[in-house]
Structure formats: structure tokens, C-alpha cells
Amino acid sequence: MRPNTRFADVQPIGLDEVAEAAGADPDVLRMENLDTDVPPPPAAVTATTRALASGEGNSWLPLTGLPVLCEAVAGELRSRTGLDYDPSRQVVITSGGTSAVMPVLLATTEPGEPVVLTDPTYAGLLQRVRLSGARPHFLPLRVEGGYWRLDRDALTQVTTAAALLLMSPSMPSGVLLDRDDWAAVAETCARTGA
Structure with a gap:
């Protein structure tokens, strides 16, 4: 079989190990794929x-x-x-948000261009960015009062981006972006042309 170079940067995400560790415990909410x-x-x-x-x-x-x-x-x-x-x-x-991600990335990015993702992020989004040929740019989440929050100060430091790929609620952190977060995201998109 001829290898496809698009998959060179796509690495396993450990899903099988997570599933094995969770086992069949009915009290475990499987956030890696939102199995419930x-x-x-x-x-x-x-x-x-x-x-x-x-x-x-x-x-x-x-x-x-x-x-x-x-x-x-x-x-x-x-x-x-x-x-x-x-x-x-x-x-x-579309039949869900993640099914729309790949065509959106292919339509809005060029190979090597940065796509902003939160860190931590859903590995499926990260793999789609890599598969599209774009380059992940990680925006750290911070913990505030025991909850993950968007680091708006770090967002202001983003100088170039083809796209921002954010989830709310986000897997695996559970972060919920509020109105001020979305305003900061919109400002970043306008400033960078994302």
C-alpha cells in the first residue's frame, strides 16, 4: 500500500488505553468520545x-x-x-460539529498556516488540523477557581492565524466560553483575518 504523507503527523491518541482504564464502570462518564x-x-x-x-x-x-x-x-x-x-x-x-471541521479547514487554510486550538483540546480536532496540512498553535487554558477558563491575555498575543478552532463546551476540559471570551475571540479573528 502506498503511504499518504498527510498522515505523517497524525499520531495515535491513546483512546484504547483510556477505554481500557475506564472499563465497564457505569459511574465513569467517558469524555474522550462523550460516550454516555x-x-x-x-x-x-x-x-x-x-x-x-x-x-x-x-x-x-x-x-x-x-x-x-x-x-x-x-x-x-x-x-x-x-x-x-x-x-x-x-x-x-452538518451531522455534528466535528464532521464539519475537515471541510472548513480545507476551505479556509493553506498548508503550514497556524490554526489556534485550546490546550488541552479534543485530540480529534488536533488530528484534523494536522491532516489538513495546517499547523496547530496552542492557546493555553488556565485554571481559575477550580474551573478551566480561556486565557484571554494569551489570546491577545496571537499575531497570525488562518483559523481559530474552539469548542464550547470543550472536551476534555469542559470549559464554557462566556460572552467576554467570544468577544475576545471575535477581536482576534478580526485582527488576524482568521
Whole structure:
């Protein structure tokens, strides 16, 4: 088999070791992949069942998401941020955030360009940055009052970035970015062109 050089910097993340250490203990919440035995909310099960039975929920088309969902997302973003997004051109629906990361990185970065990630971060994000050919730039989280927090001072030191790839809530730290954190992130994006 011919090797693919894109995988040269992608290293194992120790997932098997973590799973083995956790064992079958029902009191262990598996954050490395967010495995949980908590069932989905009954309302979600009912809505999914109804959509599948009616034929509304059995198509992958259009690939960017159903127009009604794109419009709902644009409306939610407007209410949260005050910004208007065109639901047909600026909103794309994916089957989860991580499935969107690789195409976004390929569309927004060039090989060798820095992508800002928190440290610690979800190893799957780090591997996607490496696989895209971009270069990880780690932004440390700090512990404040027993909780992980974004280091906004370190964020102001970021001078160049093709993208900032942040999760909230973040795995494995559980950090939740607040309004001031997001304002600092937006300022960094504007300043660096990310």
C-alpha cells in the first residue's frame, strides 16, 4: 500500500488505553468520545420517530441542509449575535460539529498556516488540523477557581492565524466560553483575518 504523507503527523491518541482504564464502570462518564448511557430526551425520540414515519426525515438532500432548518439557524444567530446571515449561502447543516471541521479547514487554510486550538483540546480536532496540512498553535487554558477558563491575555498575543478552532463546551476540559471570551475571540479573528 502506498503511504499518504498527510498522515505523517497524525499520531495515535491513546483512546484504547483510556477505554481500557475506564472499563465497564457505569459511574465513569467517558469524555474522550462523550460516550454516555444517558438516553436522548423523550421529545427528541418522538420528533425523530414522527419525522421518519412521515418521510420527512429520510433524505440527505439538500446537502447543505433543509431550507427551513437553515432559516431557523440564521434566525437563532440573529437573535444571539445581532448579525444577519443568508440562510441559503452562509448556513450549512452538518451531522455534528466535528464532521464539519475537515471541510472548513480545507476551505479556509493553506498548508503550514497556524490554526489556534485550546490546550488541552479534543485530540480529534488536533488530528484534523494536522491532516489538513495546517499547523496547530496552542492557546493555553488556565485554571481559575477550580474551573478551566480561556486565557484571554494569551489570546491577545496571537499575531497570525488562518483559523481559530474552539469548542464550547470543550472536551476534555469542559470549559464554557462566556460572552467576554467570544468577544475576545471575535477581536482576534478580526485582527488576524482568521
